[in-house]
Amino acid sequence: MASVTQNFMKLFRGSSSGTSAQTPAATQKLTRRSSGLGELARLWNSETPLCVLDLGSTSPTNIRFFTERAHKIYSEDLLVASTEPHLATKDEQGNAILDSRKFLGENLQYPAAHFDVVLCWNLPDYLDESLVRPVMGRLWSVLKPGGMMLAFFHTKDAGPDSPCYRFHILDKDTLEMQRVTARREARRGPTGAVHTTVGEGFRLQRVFNNRHIETLFRDFASIKFFLARDNVREVLVVR
C-alpha cells in the first residue's frame, strides 16, 4: 500500500524535466483507495437502475462496472470536447477564452434532474478557466435533487507537467489510475493561449483551495471533503 501511495505522489508532483511523456509512467496503471467512491458505493446496490454520468475518458471498465449492476451509464469526455478549435473566442478585454455558451450547446445536453450520480473526477483542475463555472452550473441542473457528484482536486501545485489521469472503478472504493493520452484531434488547441493539451495529456490549470471549492459548489445542498495522503482532496457534493 505504501508503494502505491509513493508512486501516486511521485506522479502527481510531475516531472521537473518536462519529458515525462516518454517515461514508463505514461503507460503505468496505479491503484488508489477513494473514500469518496466508498461513500457512493452504497448506491450501487440500488434495485432501481441509476443514471450515472462519467465525465472522464471513455472507460470500458466503468461501463462494465455499471452495466453489470443494471445501471445506465452515460459517457462524455469534456476535456477532449474542450479542445475543439471552433470554441476559441475573446472576452471584452481581448483575452483568448473558450465560448462557454457554445460549449454547453454541444455538450452536457441532458434533461434537468436526470442523473443520480455524476463522476466528475479531476475535470475542474484541467478544464479551461472559462468553462469551469458554467460546466458546474450545468452539472447542478442535470443532477437530481439528492443526486451526488464526486470530484478530485489537487491540494498542491504540482506544476504544469502534472499528469492528468483517467479513473477506472475496480471495486467499491478502489480506483485504477491511468495517465490520459489525448487523441490526436484533442491536441489541436483553439489558440496558443487557451490550449489545454500538452504533449500526450492535459495540463493542470489551477489549484483550488477549500474556499474556492466551496464557492464552486455553493449551489449544492451539502459538501463533504476527504483529504487523502496523496495530495488529492476528494469532494462529494449533494444537490
Place this chain on the structure above:
Amino acid sequence: MSAPLSADLAQIGKSVVIKGELSGSEDLYVDGQVEGSIALKGNALTIGPNGQVKASVEAKGVIVQGKLDGNVIASDRVELRRSAVVNGDIATQRIAIEEGAFLKGKVDIQGKAEKAAGK
C-alpha cells in the same frame, strides 16, 4: 486492415457515399460514408476503419472501427474497437469496448425480458 470477406456480406467501399435508408437481410460492411438510417434486424453491421456513418442503426450485431454519429439498437451485441469514435446512445444485450475507443452517449444493457417488454 482489410474487410472481412463472406459470401453473405455486402460491402460499401471507402469511396462510396450513400444518403438515405439502408435495409437488408445480409451482413453489411461499411467502409465509406452513409447518412440516414441502417436497418439490418437479423444481421450484423461492421463499420470499417474508414467508415463514417451518420445514421440511426438497428441490427443484430454492430462492430465499429470507424466513426458513427447516431443511436444504436443491437438485439445481440455491440463491439467498439480501439479506433471507434461513437457519438450516440447504445442499447444492446452485450457490449465490448476496447481500450482507446471513444464514446459520447448512453450505454443501456437490456435483458431479453426487458426488450420483450419494450422498455
